[in-house]
Every structure is written in structure tokens, then in C-alpha cells.
Amino acid sequence: MNQPARALSPVPSPxxxxxxxxxxxTQLGRAVQGxxxxxxxxVTSLVAGGHVLLEDVPGVGKTTLAEALARACGLSFARVQFTADLMPADVLGAQVFHAQTATFQFRPGPLFRQLVLADELNRAPPRTQSALLEAMAQGQASLDGATHALPMPFTVVATQNPVDFSGTYPLPxxxxxxxxxxxxxxxxxxxVEAGLLVTRDGTSPLDAVETVSxxxxxASLRAFAAALRLDASVADYVVRLATATRSHGDLERGASTRAVLALGAAARASALWDARDFVTPGDVRAVLVSCWxxxxxxxSAVQGVSARxxxxxxxxxxxxxxxxPR
Structure with a gap:
């Protein structure tokens, strides 16, 4: 049985x-072991206010992880299976005509949940993929000239297979x-795999996940993480890392300014694992590869896992x- 969420104090401590x-x-570990x-x-990305791209072969727990995250955090959840015939309206929603009132009313699509699993995102055509862009960037969706706010906090967890490219549209x-x-x-x-064979009794691994937030x-965690102190020396370190990517001979394009800001946000959230209210260079390095x-x-022309x-x-x-910096 799910437990009621416990709230942090209005101004949480590290x-x-x-x-x-x-x-x-801990709750995620009950569903996805090892x-x-x-x-x-x-969790770091969630607290930093970011979206997550899970890139892996089928059957390793990507969908289970997304559902467990929604359940542990007490967030409304929707799974969208992206396919070649999926239309933007299937994600955003549509204006529905009501004969009784002779008016159109907006019927929200699955995007209007706090955590959305975009399963196999790269199997949808670019037009449908782009339906997520405004939502991920601004927390809103536009349809027929009207802008609709998404429920907060809003997070997208997307999946894609880095090996099978047949029938896919690479994410821009x-x-x-x-x-x-x-x-x-x-x-x-x-x-761990042998243990799963022994202990799995036909029940879903999600049954063990409790709502603990x-x-x-x-929202309180995100606000607290965003306010963590990042000294000028650490900021300079992040910028020097970005500059190094932009001048590297093996890179056609280095890290953008948005990438710099994302790394700073992720490093702030990462610092909380050590209960600190300031960011260190170690926090930056801990999330550097995943962020950039x-x-x-x-x-080079390599693709898929090799490119990653x-x-x-x-x-x-x-x-x-x-x-x-020292």
C-alpha cells in the first residue's frame, strides 16, 4: 500500500x-535493482528540473523506471507509445465540439500529466516529436491559437533504442x-539477474514501490537546489570546460550556453547528495558526461552506441x- 507523501519544511536544509x-x-531501487x-x-535530473533521455536496448527496465519514478513522487503519469502514425493531437489533445452548448472545448491529451513517458520517441515523425518541444522548454502547449499551461512539476522521460534504427526519425x-x-x-x-529469476513470482516490480514524496x-526541492551557491571559480571552471569542447579538433560543435546552464543546474542538485549548500568541481564532473x-x-561519422x-x-x-579550481 502506498504511504502518504511526507513534505519537507518550507525552507529545507541540505x-x-x-x-x-x-x-x-530507495523506492526506485525496489523496481530497478542493481x-x-x-x-x-x-533523481538528480528530476530535482534539477530537467528531462531524461533513456537510451538503451529493450527489456532493461526503462519503462519500469519511469513508472516507478512517478509512483514514488506521487505524480500523475501518462505513457505515450510513439509510432510512425502518431499525430500531434494524439499527444497534445484536441478541441471537441459539444452539441448541447454548440461550443468547442479543449480535451487535454496525455501530455497534460506531471510525468510523461515518451516511449520510443524516435519512432514518431518530426512533426509529432516537435509537439514535445514547447512543453519541455516552457511547460506549456499551444493548440489552435490557445496556450495551455501544463501541470507542475512537469517532467518528460523519453526512451529510444540506440541500436535499431529501422523506421526511426533521429531526434533533431x-x-x-x-x-x-x-x-x-x-x-x-x-x-541481480539470477536473483530476479528466483524472487519474481508473477507480480509487477512496481507493486513494491511506495509513494514517499x-x-x-x-517543488520545494527544486527551488532549494536552484538557490545553491555556485562560486565564481566553479562557474569559470564550467565555462572553461565548454570552451574546450568548442575548440576540440574532434568535435564539430561544442557545448552551447544552454548546455552550460544545464550542467550548472545538475551540479547544484548533485551537491545535495552530500548534503552541501554549495557546488564543487567534483559535482560538475559527476554529471558532465550525462549532461553534455x-x-x-x-x-566522425559514427552513430548509435559508438557515437555515445x-x-x-x-x-x-x-x-x-x-x-x-582548488
Whole structure:
């Protein structure tokens, strides 16, 4: 049975902010086992106010993770299966004519939930993909000349398969840039996988997930994380990292200003795992690859997993070469 959400104080401390994040991560671990670092990254992005792109092969728990996140945080949830024939109205909603009043009324689509799972996002045509763009950027959706606010907090968790490209439409840079982090779950370890075989009794892993937070607490966490102190020396470090990507010989395009801001937001949320009210260079490095690997453009023609790995390698190389403040 789900437990009622416990709220943080109006002005939370780093300690109880960490406690709230750990509560959420613990519940996620009940549904997706053996992936503590990935679950921590998902919670970090959520607290930082970002969207998540889960890029992995089928059957490793991407959908389960998204549903568990919504349940643990007490958020309204919708899953949209993106296909080649999905239309923007299937996501946004539509104006419906009511004969009794002879008027049109807006019927919200699945996008009007606090957490939306965009499953296999790259299988939808660009026109439908773009329906998410305004929502992810501004927390609103426009239809027939009217603007509709989305419920807050609003988060998109999207999935795509990095191996099977048949019948897909690659996400444009403008869409990729809206995701705070891109990550992969990977297969569980042999011990975890064997344990799943022994303990799985036909019930859903989501049955073990309890609601331990709520929209109000999440809003409080986001406001607190956004206000964490980021010294000028750390800000300069982030900018120097970005500058290094822009001048790197193997990169056609380096990190944008939006990427710089996203890294700062993620680093602030990451600092809360150590119950700190300030950001260190270590916080920046902890989220650097996840924040920037999908935002830089390689000069090489590699695609899929190879491109992801090469981008990660280049960013790690840059992080080693750019001196951090002491």
C-alpha cells in the first residue's frame, strides 16, 4: 500500500533535501535493482528540473523506471507509445465540439500529466516529436491559437533504442538539447539477474514501490537546489570546460550556453547528495558526461552506441585536461 507523501519544511536544509532524494532513490531501487548510480542520476535530473533521455536496448527496465519514478513522487503519469502514425493531437489533445452548448472545448491529451513517458520517441515523425518541444522548454502547449499551461512539476522521460534504427526519425539537435541528461541502464549484473529469476513470482516490480514524496515537496526541492551557491571559480571552471569542447579538433560543435546552464543546474542538485549548500568541481564532473555527451557533435561519422561512447571519451579527456579550481 502506498504511504502518504511526507513534505519537507518550507525552507529545507541540505540534510533533509538529501533525505528526500534518498527516499525516492530507495523506492526506485525496489523496481530497478542493481542500478544505484543510474537511479541517483535520474533523481538528480528530476530535482534539477530537467528531462531524461533513456537510451538503451529493450527489456532493461526503462519503462519500469519511469513508472516507478512517478509512483514514488506521487505524480500523475501518462505513457505515450510513439509510432510512425502518431499525430500531434494524439499527444497534445484536441478541441471537441459539444452539441448541447454548440461550443468547442479543449480535451487535454496525455501530455497534460506531471510525468510523461515518451516511449520510443524516435519512432514518431518530426512533426509529432516537435509537439514535445514547447512543453519541455516552457511547460506549456499551444493548440489552435490557445496556450495551455501544463501541470507542475512537469517532467518528460523519453526512451529510444540506440541500436535499431529501422523506421526511426533521429531526434533533431533542438530536441536533444532539451534533455538535461542522457543515460543508459544496461543489463543487470549476473547476480541481480539470477536473483530476479528466483524472487519474481508473477507480480509487477512496481507493486513494491511506495509513494514517499509529492508535487509540493518536489517543488520545494527544486527551488532549494536552484538557490545553491555556485562560486565564481566553479562557474569559470564550467565555462572553461565548454570552451574546450568548442575548440576540440574532434568535435564539430561544442557545448552551447544552454548546455552550460544545464550542467550548472545538475551540479547544484548533485551537491545535495552530500548534503552541501554549495557546488564543487567534483559535482560538475559527476554529471558532465550525462549532461553534455548528447549535446556535442562529433566530426566522425559514427552513430548509435559508438557515437555515445566516443563523445563520453572526449568529454572525460577534456575534464582531465582542464584544471579545476582548488
Amino acid at each position: 540534510a533533509n533535501a538529501r533525505s528526500a532524494m534518498e527516499r525516492i532513490a 542500478k544505484s548510480s543510474q537511479l541517483q542520476l535520474v 539537435d533542438s530536441q536533444l538539447d532539451r534533455f538535461m541528461v542522457r543515460m543508459s541502464l544496461g543489463h543487470p549484473t549476473p547476480d 509529492g508535487p509540493e515537496e518536489l 555527451a548528447h549535446r556535442v557533435l562529433l566530426r 561512447d566516443e563523445a563520453a571519451h572526449l568529454l572525460e579527456e577534456i575534464a582531465r585536461k582542464v584544471p579545476a
